[in-house]
Amino acid sequence: MNIKENIKTLVIKKPLKLDCGKTINNFPLAYETYGSLNKNKDNAILVFHALTGDQFVTGINPVTKKDGWWSYAVGPNKSIDTNKYFVICANVIGGCMGSFGPSHKNPDTNKIYGTDFPVITINDMVNAQVNLLDHFEIKKLFSVVGGSMGGMQVLQFISNYPDKANTVVPIACTSNHSAQNIAFNELGRQAIASDHNWSDGKYLSNNTLPDKGLSVARMAAHITYLSKKGLQEKFGRKLQERDALKFGFDADFQIESYLRYQGSVFVDRFDANSYLYITRAMDYFDLVKQFDGNLSNAFKKTKAKFFIISFTSDWLYPTQENKDIVIALNAIGADVGFVEIKSDKGHDSFLLDVPDFLKTLKNFLDKSYSER
Amino acid sequence: MKTEYKIIVDLIEEKTRVLDVGCDDGTLMESLKKDKNVDARGIEISKDKVQTCVSKGLTVIEGNAELDLKQFPNDSFDYVVLGQTLQAFVNPEIVIKELLRVGKKAIITIPNFGHWKVRLNLLIKGTMPITESLPNDWYNTPNIHMCTIKDFVKFSKIINFKIFKSLALTNKNISNINNSNLFYKNLFAELGIFLIEK
Numbered sequence: 001m002n003i004k005e006n007i008k009t010l011v012i013k014k015p016l017k018l019d020c021g022k023t024i025n026n027f028p029l030a031y032e033t034y035g036s037l038n039k040n041k042d043n044a045i046l047v048f049h050a051l052t053g054d055q056f057v058t059g060i061n062p063v064t065k066k067d068g069w070w071s072y073a074v075g076p077n078k079s080i081d082t083n084k085y086f087v088i089c090a091n092v093i094g095g096c097m098g099s100f101g102p103s104h105k106n107p108d109t110n111k112i113y114g115t116d117f118p119v120i121t122i123n124d125m126v127n128a129q130v131n132l133l134d135h136f137e138i139k140k141l142f143s144v145v146g147g148s149m150g151g152m153q154v155l156q157f158i159s160n161y162p163d164k165a166n167t168v169v170p171i172a173c174t175s176n177h178s179a180q181n182i183a184f185n186e187l188g189r190q191a192i193a194s195d196h197n198w199s200d201g202k203y204l205s206n207n208t209l210p211d212k213g214l215s216v217a218r219m220a221a222h223i224t225y226l227s228k229k230g231l232q233e234k235f236g237r238k239l240q241e242r243d244a245l246k247f248g249f250d251a252d253f254q255i256e257s258y259l260r261y262q263g264s265v266f267v268d269r270f271d272a273n274s275y276l277y278i279t280r281a282m283d284y285f286d287l288v289k290q291f292d293g294n295l296s297n298a299f300k301k302t303k304a305k306f307f308i309i310s311f312t313s314d315w316l317y318p319t320q321e322n323k324d325i326v327i328a329l330n331a332i333g334a335d336v337g338f339v340e341i342k343s344d345k346g347h348d349s350f351l352l353d354v355p356d357f358l359k360t361l362k363n364f365l366d367k368s369y370s371e372r
Numbered sequence: 373m374k375t376e377y378k379i380i381v382d383l384i385e386e387k388t389r390v391l392d393v394g395c396d397d398g399t400l401m402e403s404l405k406k407d408k409n410v411d412a413r414g415i416e417i418s419k420d421k422v423q424t425c426v427s428k429g430l431t432v433i434e435g436n437a438e439l440d441l442k443q444f445p446n447d448s449f450d451y452v453v454l455g456q457t458l459q460a461f462v463n464p465e466i467v468i469k470e471l472l473r474v475g476k477k478a479i480i481t482i483p484n485f486g487h488w489k490v491r492l493n494l495l496i497k498g499t500m501p502i503t504e505s506l507p508n509d510w511y512n513t514p515n516i517h518m519c520t521i522k523d524f525v526k527f528s529k530i531i532n533f534k535i536f537k538s539l540a541l542t543n544k545n546i547s548n549i550n551n552s553n554l555f556y557k558n559l560f561a562e563l564g565i566f567l568i569e570k
Contacts, residue, residue: 199553327443339422367429
């Protein structure tokens with residue numbers, strides 16, 4: 001891992017009781033902001049990142065030197081217009097971009113936590129991040145926005161803090177993981193655990209990295225982010241820099257080469273243990289169960305305006321799962337809009353250049369902001 | 373704005389909760405919000421139109437009335453509006469019952485298949501009628517359950533709902549429909565507008 005000098009960090013002194021029963025305090029929460037907070041402090045948007053995202057939403061990520069993960073949606077004049085809004089994003093706890101995570105040292109033992117790090121949940125992530133509101137003296141956010149696991153955090157946030165946001169935008173997400181979702185995450189975790197270098201999570205102390213395992217985990221997950229049609233159109237059966245099959249196990253097909261590349265660049269920027277912890281948090285997330293089988297109760301206390309967006313080709317968190325949230329909100333007469341955006345780009349649509357999505361998100365936010 | 377919408381806006385009381393089923397580009401919802409201070413929600417099947425509504429700041433969900441009315445609790449709206457789409461549903465009876473479950477009142481408008489032009493069209497030409505308000509051919513029309521104003525009045529007795537107010541729209545003129553003029557209104561009105569209750 002690179003030395004992360006340019007990372008803004010808030011040390012959270014207030015003890016945070018985790019769902020697993022342990023309490024943490026004096027822990028770091030790394031964050032980034034874009035745009036500026038207005039005088040009334042009513043233009044702030046808290047963006048939540050997905051599984052492998054981080055606080056560097058847009059512009060050049062100072063650590064990876066690549067574009068921020070939501071550069072299409074966030075920036076001057078973009079959907080989340082940083083000329084207008086003050087955007088805050090924090091690295092989730094359990095993550096590996098500066099926030100308290102398994103690659104940190106345990107002050108009691110002076111050893112890297114590894115799998116001794118407490119198991120964290122989406123609820124814990126959100127409860128850690130709400131401290132940013134106090135830090136910036138923001139009483140109420142204009143909006144909470146996030147896709148995928150970011151969407152789960154959006155739902156948990158408004159459920160925990162019903163008065164802390166005017167608008168709520170969960171994108172391509174679900175109120176709990178299906179067996180298929182858990183299965184894919186388990187595949188990723190087992191890929192990491194079966195890499196010899198993982199050494200029960202103690203690889204950092206051993207100066208090794210389970211990069212083979214982490215890369216396979218990423219490859220498998222990456223397939224779930226794309227649609228069959230999208231893959232077929234982009235790669236089909238095209239061969240990789242060759243005219244004929246080589247009758248071996250080299251990457252003959254372009255799709256193989258593409259996935260291998262995706263796996264290899266991922267290991268440079270992501271920590272394997274963080275991958276275990278965050279996928280676990282996603283699997284454990286169950287807002288329906290938290291409210292005794294009635295999702296509507298999660299939103300009973302809020303007056304916020306919801307806007308839910310799904311994508312036609314997303315089979316990881318399909319439209320119906322997004323719609324279940326809409327149904328739960330309508331059942332209590334909440335203010336909820338919903339649209340399914342047509343896109344062949346699969347679950348990843350929310351991260352990509354999908355004009356209908358970007359336009360709709362912008363319209364919703366800007367119109368709600370002018371009418372607030 | 374269409375005369376039809378003006379009539380609907382007049383029928384709706386101020387500061388009520390209204391669900392517009394098949395809200396199209398949100399024109400009616402906008403004037404309900406503006407003129408009657410209504411808490412308006414919409415359902416619309418077309419993605420493009422939902423996006424148009426969002427750009428106008430309207431609260432709309434993409435959905436199909438036959439499937440998506442289910443999610444709303446009983447009496448969750450003061451009015452539910454269904455503009456010129458009853459004839460396009462597979463089961464109009466279920467739809468009307470759903471409208472009256474979700475809403476305390478419903479406003480339904482129907483293109484009148486009893487209009488003289490429609491009748492003449494079929495009588496003289498012997499082909500399925502095509503008029504300004506019914507512009508499609510028989511093979512590509514979404515309208516599978518056309519009815520006349522008279523049919524709708526009859527239907528209210530069959531499935532047992534109350535018609536509180538019935539209005540006829542003829543050449544942008546509005547008039548009341550009653551038992552004595554039903555024959556004429558059914559012949560001359562292009563559109564029937566009904567305020568109904570359980």
